[in-house]
Amino acid sequence: MSRDRVLATIRASLGCSEPEDEERVAAVERRLAAPLRHLIPACASRPHSERVGQFTRSLREQSAAVIEAAAPGRIPEAIARYLGEAGLPLRLKLGADPFLAALPWQETPALERLQGPAGPGDAVALSSAGAGVAETGTLVLLSGRDNPTSLAFLPETHIIAVAEAAIVGALEDAFDLVRARLGRGAMPRSLNLVSGPSRTGDIGGRIVLGAHGPRRLAVIVYKTDEGAVGAP
Amino acid sequence: MTQRMLDFEASARAALADASLQRALAGLPGGLVAERAAAKARLPEFEALRDAARDIRDHTLRNLDLYLKAFERRAAASGSRVHFASTAAEARDAILAICRAANATLIAKGKSMVSEEIGLNSHLEAAGAEVVETDLGEYLVQLRGERPSHIIAPAIHIDQAQAAADFRRRHTHLAQDRRLEEAPDLVAEARAILREKFLAADVGITGANFLIAETGAAVIVTNEGNGDLVALLPKVHIVVASIEKVVPTLEDAATLIRLLARSGTGQDMTAYTTFLAGPKRDGDPDGPEACHVVIVDNGRAALLGSEFREVLRCIRCGACMNHCPVYNAVGGHAYNSVYAGPIGAVLTPALIGLGEARDLPNASSFCGRCEEVCPVKIPLPKLMRSWREVDFARREAPLAARAALEAWAFCAKRPRLYHLATRLAVLALKMAARGRGAFGSFPLARGWTRHRDFPAPQGRTFHELWAKTKRGASA
Numbered sequence: 001m002s003r004d005r006v007l008a009t010i011r012a013s014l015g016c017s018e019p020e021d022e023e024r025v026a027a028v029e030r031r032l033a034a035p036l037r038h039l040i041p042a043c044a045s046r047p048h049s050e051r052v053g054q055f056t057r058s059l060r061e062q063s064a065a066v067i068e069a070a071a072p073g074r075i076p077e078a079i080a081r082y083l084g085e086a087g088l089p090l091r092l093k094l095g096a097d098p099f100l101a102a103l104p105w106q107e108t109p110a111l112e113r114l115q116g117p118a119g120p121g122d123a124v125a126l127s128s129a130g131a132g133v134a135e136t137g138t139l140v141l142l143s144g145r146d147n148p149t150s151l152a153f154l155p156e157t158h159i160i161a162v163a164e165a166a167i168v169g170a171l172e173d174a175f176d177l178v179r180a181r182l183g184r185g186a187m188p189r190s191l192n193l194v195s196g197p198s199r200t201g202d203i204g205g206r207i208v209l210g211a212h213g214p215r216r217l218a219v220i221v222y223k224t225d226e227g228a229v230g231a232p
Numbered sequence: 233m234t235q236r237m238l239d240f241e242a243s244a245r246a247a248l249a250d251a252s253l254q255r256a257l258a259g260l261p262g263g264l265v266a267e268r269a270a271a272k273a274r275l276p277e278f279e280a281l282r283d284a285a286r287d288i289r290d291h292t293l294r295n296l297d298l299y300l301k302a303f304e305r306r307a308a309a310s311g312s313r314v315h316f317a318s319t320a321a322e323a324r325d326a327i328l329a330i331c332r333a334a335n336a337t338l339i340a341k342g343k344s345m346v347s348e349e350i351g352l353n354s355h356l357e358a359a360g361a362e363v364v365e366t367d368l369g370e371y372l373v374q375l376r377g378e379r380p381s382h383i384i385a386p387a388i389h390i391d392q393a394q395a396a397a398d399f400r401r402r403h404t405h406l407a408q409d410r411r412l413e414e415a416p417d418l419v420a421e422a423r424a425i426l427r428e429k430f431l432a433a434d435v436g437i438t439g440a441n442f443l444i445a446e447t448g449a450a451v452i453v454t455n456e457g458n459g460d461l462v463a464l465l466p467k468v469h470i471v472v473a474s475i476e477k478v479v480p481t482l483e484d485a486a487t488l489i490r491l492l493a494r495s496g497t498g499q500d501m502t503a504y505t506t507f508l509a510g511p512k513r514d515g516d517p518d519g520p521e522a523c524h525v526v527i528v529d530n531g532r533a534a535l536l537g538s539e540f541r542e543v544l545r546c547i548r549c550g551a552c553m554n555h556c557p558v559y560n561a562v563g564g565h566a567y568n569s570v571y572a573g574p575i576g577a578v579l580t581p582a583l584i585g586l587g588e589a590r591d592l593p594n595a596s597s598f599c600g601r602c603e604e605v606c607p608v609k610i611p612l613p614k615l616m617r618s619w620r621e622v623d624f625a626r627r628e629a630p631l632a633a634r635a636a637l638e639a640w641a642f643c644a645k646r647p648r649l650y651h652l653a654t655r656l657a658v659l660a661l662k663m664a665a666r667g668r669g670a671f672g673s674f675p676l677a678r679g680w681t682r683h684r685d686f687p688a689p690q691g692r693t694f695h696e697l698w699a700k701t702k703r704g705a706s707a
Contacts, residue, residue, distance in 0.1 A: 010475070035446065212366065
């Protein structure tokens with residue numbers, strides 16, 4: 001059987017004798033049970049007060065639009081304004097996310113909402129991020145009914161809402177947030193780190209946006225009354 | 233083996249004479265070198281992270297069997313089927329069997345070097361399937377019937393005008409007089425064509441940048457988002473990855489991800505980094521119905537026990553190619569190998585045999601830049617030198633090369649003879665130069681003098697000058 005042949009060849013190459021030496025097995029189990037944090041760069045461990053600006057700057061450098069909302073209740077009007085100014089259709093595809101569902105959409109009656117995964121005809125989608133990473137200007141999206149993955153890739157415009165309080169310093173902090181939410185070892189089917197609109201440099205080395213995924217990424221950073229993760 | 237498939241010398245000569253290739257190489261990979269330098273300058277911990285990355289890879293390789301088993305367990309728990317393949321043929325057959333079971337006629341692919349290595353596309357096509365590469369560079373290369381010339385920028389050898397000509401030649405269903413003047417025109421055209429393929433494909437095949445033992449997830453890193461569409465839309469998703477792609481935990485992946493894009497394109501992070509674990513779950517409104525992970529050995533497990541094991545640390549960033557003067561001069565195709573540049577020079581002989589790839593470890597000036605920029609500190613020059621030693625010991629190298637090396641070694645091991653020979657040579661050259669500082673042409677060295685002068689010695693050998701300055705006098 002190929003599996004056993006491959007593993008046996010590896011063991012022979014490593015000079016491991018049967019049965020597996022307990023020390024090696026124990027070391028591996030330890031590492032898997034308690035992941036080792038390696039060096040976290042200073043730029044990934046700034047205080048929360050600096051993180052939001054860092055997050056915003058990084059995203060803008062990656063050609064994303066960043067919009068600040070003073071409260072969750074201001075998100076619908078921020079979206080309507082952004083779409084209006086960009087001349088985009090006022091029609092959003094979004095999942096069943098309870099936070100997004102609870103927003104005061106009645107205040108923006110012109111903004112049409114459709115629920116479900118994205119299809120080829122959808123021009124604009126809205127997702128809610130589980131976290132933001134200041135280090136690289138990255139949004140962390142968790143797949144599922146609340147925020148279907150297709151929203152992040154099929155439409156030409158993707159809007160992502162993220163709470164200011166959920167902006168962490170390092171990628172590792174974002175992983176910890178997901179682990180805390182879902183439990184150790186449990187991961188969503190798809191964990192998507194998004195750091196800007198889709199791009200390619202494959203035609204003559206020039207960067208062009210909108211290769212296969214969204215041409216436009218707009219990130220709405222909203223304030224909440226909750227304390228920040230890992231504040232200050 | 234006397235008949236060599238890979239004649240680097242001949243293809244390098246052709247590459248140097250290829251004006252359009254030289255034009256394409258002039259801008260990139262030099263641009264990527266500058267981008268990497270800027271990214272490194274923004275991250276003061278860059279060097280310390282390289283040490284951490286090397287340690288992560290070495291720890292994983294020392295326990296590779298255990299981490300593969302852990303990955304297998306967790307991937308299976310999230311609903312993926314894990315297949316092991318010890319050879320390229322086994323991997324091809326395993327993937328074909330999955331495609332057949334899915335009645336696949338159209339297969340969309342994300343970028344995967346190991347799929348190139350195992351010759352996957354032609355195998356699936358021979359079985360009657362249409363296979364479409366969706367990374368724009370890979371798509372372009374596929375349209376031209378070529379192979380990628382760079383690990384992360386497969387079409388780096390093609391300029392925009394050539395790409396436009398290829399689109400006109402191959403996209404015959406579109407108006408011939410359409411506008412293809414600017415890069416965005418080409419991107420829009422490819423986007424529309426490939427979007428149809430994503431939506432219609434029966435099976436999606438991607439590679440993986442990493443496999444996470446802790447969670448059973450495969451990691452796909454892209455800028456275009458094509459890998460994500462390939463993994464998301466077709467009803468079956470197949471990940472094909474080589475055994476050394478596994479890392480223990482998300483933390484280990486985080487450190488490697490910090491270095492991957494910075495080393496390759498100079499981005500702090502690519503647009504998309506995706507961790508995929510298994511098929512659609514209860515309540516998921518999208519995602520594939522079935523997920524397979526095909527883990528390919530193809531000679532790597534044996535390599536792990538050899539002096540070349542460090543090459544398995546590679547995370548395929550492409551920095552060694554971008555910084556290699558040989559790669560920059562001749563491009564990737566001259567290597568006639570799936571993996572080009574310094575990493576290809578070390579990996580290819582291990583994968584296909586030294587007899588076939590003897591030229592590659594010799595296609596280096598040993599300037600050492602590849603090792604300096606490698607995010608996981610692979611000692612590439614040392615490994616190329618090891619291949620040269622293996623080659624010499626096997627006595628299969630061309631007679632002239634062997635004889636020259638043996639003659640040099642004979643002298644070098646006898647200091648008196650060496651000093652005498654060099655003194656005579658220097659004197660002879662000085663006389664032949666007759667007061668001129670350099671030779672404009674030189675017998676047996678026309679390859680050198682065609683492009684530059686050969687400096688004439690001024691009468692003393694290095695050893696003589698050394699002996700003199702060592703006594704305290706400045707030269």
